[in-house]
Amino acid sequence: MSDAMAAPRAKRADDDIEPLLAVEELRTVFYTDKEEIHAVDGIDFEVYPGETLGIVGESGSGKSVTARSIMGLIKSPGHIVGGSVRYRGENLVGKSDAELRAYRGSDIAMIFQDPMTSLNPVYTVGNQIKEALELHQDLSGSEATDEAAELLESVNIPDARRRLKSYPHEFSGGMRQRALIAMALACDPDLLICDEPTTALDVTTQAQILDLLEEIQRERDLAMIFITHDMGVIAEIADRVAVMYAGEIIERAPVEPLFADPKHPYTRGLLESIPGRNPHAARLHTIEGNVPTATGPARSCRFAPRCPKALGGCERIRPAAVPVNEGDDGNHVVSCLLYPENRSEEWRLDAHESQETIDDANNEPRTDGGHENEPADGDKPTEVTDE
Amino acid sequence: MSEQAHSQTGATEAPTAGAATDDETLIAVENLKTYYETDGLRSNDPVKAVDGVSFEIERGETLGLVGESGCGKTTLGRTLVRLETPTDGQVSFDGTDVSTLSGDDLKAWRQNAQIVFQDPESSMNDRLTVGKIIREPLDSYEWKTPRERRARVRELLDLVGLRSEHYYRYPHQFSGGQRQRIGIARALALNPDFVVLDEPTSALDVSVQAKILNLLEDLQDELGLTYLLIAHDLSVVRHACDRIAVMYLGNIMEIGDTERLFTDPANPYTRTLLSAIPTPDPTADRERIPLRGSPPSPQDPPSGCPFSTRCPMTVRPEEWDDLSEELWDRIDLFRTVLRERARGADTLGTRVRRTIGLDDPAADFEEIRESTFGDVTVPEAVAVEVDETERRLADGGEPAALAYLQDRFGSDCDTNLPAAHVVDDSGRTSRCHHHREDVAGLDEPTSARPDR
Numbered sequence: 001m002s003d004a005m006a007a008p009r010a011k012r013a014d015d016d017i018e019p020l021l022a023v024e025e026l027r028t029v030f031y032t033d034k035e036e037i038h039a040v041d042g043i044d045f046e047v048y049p050g051e052t053l054g055i056v057g058e059s060g061s062g063k064s065v066t067a068r069s070i071m072g073l074i075k076s077p078g079h080i081v082g083g084s085v086r087y088r089g090e091n092l093v094g095k096s097d098a099e100l101r102a103y104r105g106s107d108i109a110m111i112f113q114d115p116m117t118s119l120n121p122v123y124t125v126g127n128q129i130k131e132a133l134e135l136h137q138d139l140s141g142s143e144a145t146d147e148a149a150e151l152l153e154s155v156n157i158p159d160a161r162r163r164l165k166s167y168p169h170e171f172s173g174g175m176r177q178r179a180l181i182a183m184a185l186a187c188d189p190d191l192l193i194c195d196e197p198t199t200a201l202d203v204t205t206q207a208q209i210l211d212l213l214e215e216i217q218r219e220r221d222l223a224m225i226f227i228t229h230d231m232g233v234i235a236e237i238a239d240r241v242a243v244m245y246a247g248e249i250i251e252r253a254p255v256e257p258l259f260a261d262p263k264h265p266y267t268r269g270l271l272e273s274i275p276g277r278n279p280h281a282a283r284l285h286t287i288e289g290n291v292p293t294a295t296g297p298a299r300s301c302r303f304a305p306r307c308p309k310a311l312g313g314c315e316r317i318r319p320a321a322v323p324v325n326e327g328d329d330g331n332h333v334v335s336c337l338l339y340p341e342n343r344s345e346e347w348r349l350d351a352h353e354s355q356e357t358i359d360d361a362n363n364e365p366r367t368d369g370g371h372e373n374e375p376a377d378g379d380k381p382t383e384v385t386d387e
Numbered sequence: 388m389s390e391q392a393h394s395q396t397g398a399t400e401a402p403t404a405g406a407a408t409d410d411e412t413l414i415a416v417e418n419l420k421t422y423y424e425t426d427g428l429r430s431n432d433p434v435k436a437v438d439g440v441s442f443e444i445e446r447g448e449t450l451g452l453v454g455e456s457g458c459g460k461t462t463l464g465r466t467l468v469r470l471e472t473p474t475d476g477q478v479s480f481d482g483t484d485v486s487t488l489s490g491d492d493l494k495a496w497r498q499n500a501q502i503v504f505q506d507p508e509s510s511m512n513d514r515l516t517v518g519k520i521i522r523e524p525l526d527s528y529e530w531k532t533p534r535e536r537r538a539r540v541r542e543l544l545d546l547v548g549l550r551s552e553h554y555y556r557y558p559h560q561f562s563g564g565q566r567q568r569i570g571i572a573r574a575l576a577l578n579p580d581f582v583v584l585d586e587p588t589s590a591l592d593v594s595v596q597a598k599i600l601n602l603l604e605d606l607q608d609e610l611g612l613t614y615l616l617i618a619h620d621l622s623v624v625r626h627a628c629d630r631i632a633v634m635y636l637g638n639i640m641e642i643g644d645t646e647r648l649f650t651d652p653a654n655p656y657t658r659t660l661l662s663a664i665p666t667p668d669p670t671a672d673r674e675r676i677p678l679r680g681s682p683p684s685p686q687d688p689p690s691g692c693p694f695s696t697r698c699p700m701t702v703r704p705e706e707w708d709d710l711s712e713e714l715w716d717r718i719d720l721f722r723t724v725l726r727e728r729a730r731g732a733d734t735l736g737t738r739v740r741r742t743i744g745l746d747d748p749a750a751d752f753e754e755i756r757e758s759t760f761g762d763v764t765v766p767e768a769v770a771v772e773v774d775e776t777e778r779r780l781a782d783g784g785e786p787a788a789l790a791y792l793q794d795r796f797g798s799d800c801d802t803n804l805p806a807a808h809v810v811d812d813s814g815r816t817s818r819c820h821h822h823r824e825d826v827a828g829l830d831e832p833t834s835a836r837p838d839r
Contacts, residue, residue: 058592153758159724161754162731170731172681202455202619204678207663211675229592232622232665236673255669273597276622277667279649283604284597284626290562291592 018089019046020191020223021070021108026083026093027297028062028069038294039065041247042083044321047191052217052224054238054255056231058270060291061244063227067195070225071110072100087191105187106136113196115176119168125152125179126164129186136187151182155212174205181212185220193225198233210237231274235259240331243267246302247294252321253332263324263334266303301337313337313349320355413581413613414444414467419476419486421459421466425686432686436462438637438693439476441807446580449607449614451628451645453621453660457682459637460617461505464583467615468500469493480581498528501574505586507566511558517544517569518554524576543572546609548602564595568602575606581613588623600627621664625649633657636693637685639807643815653810653817655700655829680723684730692820695800696726700829702798702820714763721759721773722792729785741784749781772796799826 028040040062047053055063068074070085072092085092087107092100104110112118120128129148133139139147145164152160155178168176177197184192194213198206214237217224226237234241234255241258243251243266251264262268271277272285289306301307304314319335326340337352419440422433436459444450452460465471467478469485478486485496501524504510511520518540525536541551547568558566567587574582584603588596600623606612618624624631625645632642633656641654652658659676666673679697683689689696703715710718731737732748740746756773765773772795780788793801799820808822809815821829 058594158720158758159727159755160758162728162751166731175681203621203663203665204455204660206665207675208677210665211677230665231593231667235667235669235671236665238669259667259669270594271667273594274622274667275597275600275620275626276664279622279625281626283601286597286601287594290564 017048019086020049020088021047021225022084022086023066023070024084024086026066026069026085027081028065028074028078029081030078032077035295038247038297039078040069041294041298043242043244043247043249045242045249045252047223047225049190049223050217050221051239052226052237054234054241055225055227055244056229056234056241057244058229058291060246060293062247063229063244064195066244067110067193067225067227070193071104071108072097105132105184105189107189108191108193109184109187109189110193110195111177111180111184111197113199115173115180115200116168118180119176121168124165124167125171126166129164129179129183132183132186148182148186151186152179154185154216155179155182156208157182172205173201174208177201177205177209178212181209181216185216188220189222191223191225193227195227196229197226199228199230206233213237231259231271232276243270246292248298248302248335249321250303250335251333257332263332263339264303264336265307265309265338269308301335309338311337311345311349313352317349317353320352322352411446412443413446413481415477415479416443416467417441417477417479419463419466419478420474421462421471422474433474435637435685435688437466437473438685438688440634440637440639441476442632442639442642444581444613444615446613447607447611448629449616449627451624451631452615452617452634453619453624453631454634455660455682456619457685458634459685460634461585463634464502464585464615464617468502468581468583469497470502494528498577499579500581500583501577501579502583502585503567503570503574503587506590507563507570508590510570511566511573513558516555516557517549517561520558520569521572521576524573528577530577539576540572543576546575546606547572562595563591564598567591567599571599571602571606575610578610579612581615584614584616586618587616589618589620596623603627621661633660636682636688638693638804638818640694640819641810641815641817642807643811643817644813647811647813647815651811653815653822653829654819655698655821656694657817659699679719680727683726689801691799691801691803692805692818696723698800700821701800702826704796704798707796710766710769714765714769717759717763718769718796721755721776722789722796724755724759725776725780725785725789725792729789732785747781748784749777752777752780 023043023045025042025044026040027038027042030037030039043066045053055066057063065074065078069080070092072095074080080093083093087103092103119125126145126148129151130144133144133147137147148164149160152163157163157175157178171179198209201209210233213224216222226234228234238255240252240254242249243264245266251258251262251267258267259271262271266287269285269287273287275284278284287306292302294302298318300316301314301319304310307314314337317337319337321333321335322339323330324332324334324339325342337348340348343351419437420435421437422435424433425431438459440463452463454460462471466473469488473486476486477484480496480499488496518537521540521543522536525539530536530539540554544551544553549565549568549572558569561569587603588599591599603614604627607614616624616627628645630643631645631648632639633654634640635656640656641648641652648657649661652661659678662674662676676699679699683696692698695701701719707715737746741748760773776788776791779791805818805820805822807816807818810817810822819829820826
């Protein structure tokens with residue numbers, strides 16, 4: 001079953017279907033008086049048309065900053081200091097606010113965690129949907145009202161026409177999130193970024209919203225980036241998953257292999273600590289220590305201090321994203337010195353240190369040729385210690 | 388968490404409480420009600436947060452309390468430790484009724500029952516040191532000498548996995564998980580028998596949550612604690628609890644052994660709730676039972692079964708036995724739409740407009756008819772009822788229309804609160820009319836509705 005799921009994705013990467021969105025070496029840093037926070041520290045991923053990429057991580061891992069960086073919503077003291085966000089090949093990083101506005105909504109739309117704060121309490125829901133329609137579809141008057149009612153109906157709000165006249169406070173939490181999804185759809189986007197859209201909702205409402213998003217995706221061939229801390233939600237909605245830890249993506253894989261056979265020690269620890277996956281365990285597995293704050297660019301593996309499998313090299317080499325086994329199709333990628341599994345430890349340490357070796361050897365999809373990696377340059381260790 | 392065998396008294400008839408009744412009962416709750424008085428302009432109905440619940444908690448066990456937000460689970464927990472005063476009913480603790488205690492008696496009893504709050508950010512005073520926070524209950528009860536109190540705090544810090552040098556630090560210097568440990572230490576300061584854990588891990592990341600759950604389990608083993616664990620995360624409850632109570636709109640819909648409840652839920656609401664949990668396994672089959680509409684207001688709960696307005700498995704009157712599932716479903720939807728409208732129309736503005744004839748409640752009736760019945764064939768018998776509903780709506784507004792629909796399509800579900808039927812040999816009980824002898828069971832194909 002997992003092969004069946006993975007195959008079309010693998011094909012996609014091989015067939016050179018252009019990704020809708022390609023994020024490369026993205027870095028977002030927040031400068032405060034006290035310190036620099038490297039909230040997003042050199043991440044890569046692509047989103048292909050019609051698929052759902054799940055980004056999962058604990059609080060502070062940089063998932064929301066990633067979403068905001070894509071949308072160009074990073075405000076001072078935060079800055080995007082490097083990398084690119086390519087939407088249909090066009091780099092969005094460095095574009096002015098006015099230029100970005102052309103993309104927001106009509107190409108890339110976003111829904112947030114708390115639906116109440118995203119709606120204006122003094123206008124009716126209908127008013128707010130019609131505003132979006134007027135801006136993006138150039139509809140107004142009764143035409144806009146018809147379209148707005150249709151949109152509300154499409155997100156399964158019964159009695160839609162009457163509901164247009166309601167104010168946000170008259171809606172339940174789930175209905176507000178539906179209304180926001182309707183507003184996002186009003187602009188007919190190709191990519192929808194969902195930042196913890198169900199976290200504030202009850203499980204029953206969450207289930208409805210997840211079903212709705214899947215239905216909409218099928219109908220409109222929408223690509224989604226779905227950000228959440230909930231592994232259960234990821235398992236249900238994502239086609240591929242990126243696991244974030246302290247500003248970095250430490251593992252990327254199609255959803256089934258990720259859950260069936262997680263490779264990074266952090267992903268393993270995280271999955272083992274979920275009560276839902278281990279209902280009969282007498283004790284829950286825990287990960288020692290706490291998530292660190294990234295106050296500088298990564299020069300080592302940030303998980304090493306908590307890792308049960310840390311090697312001598314973990315404290316001084318920043319792991320590159322490599323396939324689980326050398327020669328794999330590059331769909332399951334891990335940033336860990338334990339991989340590629342089929343190579344000796346010495347080879348792996350060397351390879352991770354120089355980085356390009358592995359990239360070249362395996363046509364890893366994220367690199368279109370061996371582009372130079374900044375962190376490796378500035379990161380010259382003194383000596384190699386074998387364990 | 389405890390290893391007690393709950394099934395040993397399987398044959399016990401326990402119509403009001405799910406627990407096996409033996410002398411190990413620590414807390415017995417009977418017909419407990421907690422209402423919040425309101426003084427609204429239009430209605431003085433109280434908010435019925437807890438509306439008549441009965442159950443028992445055995446010494447040393449963990450009872451889980453689950454339900455959606457607003458179902459009254461936190462109010463129930465707070466009432467058990469007397470942070471709220473019950474409106475009616477009894478809570479006996481170790482055999483004594485504590486629901487009417489006040490003054491010194493209440494204070495003296497409170498040492499036995501403590502609570503850990505959900506949000507470790509807002510449940511402690513940021514200006515006090517951690518030591519002072521944990522010492523406060525000891526100071527308040529003038530427990531032994533100040534020196535012994537300080538020693539006790541150090542002991543507590545150690546007990547919850549913090550270090551004694553943390554005594555002089557402030558809460559803001561700690562992470563969420565550590566703050567929750569401080570909250571647990573404070574709750575344990577006076578050596579209580581019973582601790583209410585109100586969503587103790589819902590503000591925490593999973594890896595931190597695992598640590599806190601393990602800690603709570605260790606403390607229970609070590610100190611012989613009895614827990615009421617309130618949570619909306621059902622997987623947490625399944626992991627940690629011996630028995631589970633499922634709450635909806637102030638009522639306990641089902642209560643019983645955790646594994647049995649999870650593997651073979653008896654109540655339609657429990658089934659719905661369990662079917663909604665996202666499983667962290669992408670290969671799992673899911674068959675979700677969809678839930679219609681929004682939960683009713685606890686100020687104006689449905690007159691029969693609390694879940695009747697959203698239940699996908701309501702009992703169907705014999706008269707309509709031959710309607711197709713789809714059509715019956717549309718009739719349900721029709722009623723839901725009118726219910727939602729009734730709620731929306733219940734404002735001063737609408738009332739005034741209607742009185743002076745500016746708002747006709749049936750003006751856009753054709754739209755409702757079209758959106759609910761537009762794509763199905765409606766037999767004459769049903770069409771007649773829909774026409775009559777329109778007339779009632781025009782004359783008496785939504786309440787009149789709803790009353791008519793209830794009369795024509797309603798059943799016991801709409802009028803009578805189902806009794807708590809014993810559903811298995813472990814004494815699990817469930818409130819649903821389908822458990823009655825004279826009504827077809829939920830899994831019997833004749834009148835049971837498939838889960839779509």
